[in-house]
Amino acid sequence: MRTFKSKFGYFITDFINEKRGNGFSYEFEEYMLKRFDSFIVEHDFDDGNLSRTLVLEWAIQTPTESINYRNRRVSLTRQFGYYLLSLGKQAYIPMWMASESISVPYIPSKSEIEEIYQSVDSYKLRHVTARYPQIELSVLFRLYYCCGLRLAESCYLKREHVDLEQGVLHIMHSKGDKDRLVPMAQDLTNLCRKYDQWMQARFPCDLWFFPRIDGKAPIQKTTVDRMFADIWKNTKASKMASKAPGVHSLRHAFVIEKMNTWMKEGISEAMLPYLSVYLGHSRISETYYYYHIKKSIFEVIREKDGASATIIPKVVEYEQ
Numbered sequence: 001m002r003t004f005k006s007k008f009g010y011f012i013t014d015f016i017n018e019k020r021g022n023g024f025s026y027e028f029e030e031y032m033l034k035r036f037d038s039f040i041v042e043h044d045f046d047d048g049n050l051s052r053t054l055v056l057e058w059a060i061q062t063p064t065e066s067i068n069y070r071n072r073r074v075s076l077t078r079q080f081g082y083y084l085l086s087l088g089k090q091a092y093i094p095m096w097m098a099s100e101s102i103s104v105p106y107i108p109s110k111s112e113i114e115e116i117y118q119s120v121d122s123y124k125l126r127h128v129t130a131r132y133p134q135i136e137l138s139v140l141f142r143l144y145y146c147c148g149l150r151l152a153e154s155c156y157l158k159r160e161h162v163d164l165e166q167g168v169l170h171i172m173h174s175k176g177d178k179d180r181l182v183p184m185a186q187d188l189t190n191l192c193r194k195y196d197q198w199m200q201a202r203f204p205c206d207l208w209f210f211p212r213i214d215g216k217a218p219i220q221k222t223t224v225d226r227m228f229a230d231i232w233k234n235t236k237a238s239k240m241a242s243k244a245p246g247v248h249s250l251r252h253a254f255v256i257e258k259m260n261t262w263m264k265e266g267i268s269e270a271m272l273p274y275l276s277v278y279l280g281h282s283r284i285s286e287t288y289y290y291y292h293i294k295k296s297i298f299e300v301i302r303e304k305d306g307a308s309a310t311i312i313p314k315v316v317e318y319e320q
Helices: 009-021 027-042 052-058 067-086 110-121 134-146 151-155 186-202 221-233 247-265 269-279 284-289 295-304
Strands: 168-171 180-183
Touching: 009 027, 009 067, 027 052, 027 067, 052 067, 110 134, 110 221, 110 247, 134 151, 134 186, 134 221, 134 247, 151 221, 180 269, 221 247, 247 269, 269 284
Parallel strands: none
Antiparallel strands: 168 180
């Protein structure tokens, strides 16, 4: 736990401990609250009052950050303010702020996915922050595509929540504070067993399934993002692609591949609610968001569409 120096220090520590007691990792949030704590001291707001002036000054967007990142800072201040109110203290609660429109991420094709995993399995650990066992990276990045996990869900996966007998992941306190079970394919389960045996023999850690180098914390999301960017740069596809995919793009690719497979096999849309639950979505519309307009989608639609040929006439040359 970081040391907080402002008069809010005790309350910030208690706030973080309460969140972690409810199952949240609160790693990034602790870092951001440390920044907030330092901001209070450095800008002479350390009077123990979460005032409107303090919050609005903290909410000013810096030249190097996006609107969405600024909003995450403000949102965390809002949560801390509600915590102070629950203790009977005064606190200014900032309003919600509009976010930037989210651009469609680059979704790698099947051939690009193959290149990515070839790069993962041969990744040269060049950086000090990336000295992880090769097998750890091979398993970690496969969970994103094979199980459609979110970035944090793999990073903060606890060893006790990986059922290697049944081949099931127990995802706890994920987005929206929801829990769910994620069954794995047999080959992925076997790979996870091999990985767990390797780790326990050479790098034992009873808490985290994907531990940080020192074993005292889970692997960080920022570390995984940096490694994936490096992995993508090592593929031939990166030289021709219009933009770079992120780790979350693998989750999108998982949904597209699953839904395309169902369409090809004539499986009913009644399966879609099961996919939504598998992904941890509250509504089917959230799952449809992942089904982006891609060339592979049109190929499947054309293959299954038997009506267009009879409805839309063939274009012929105009007869004089």
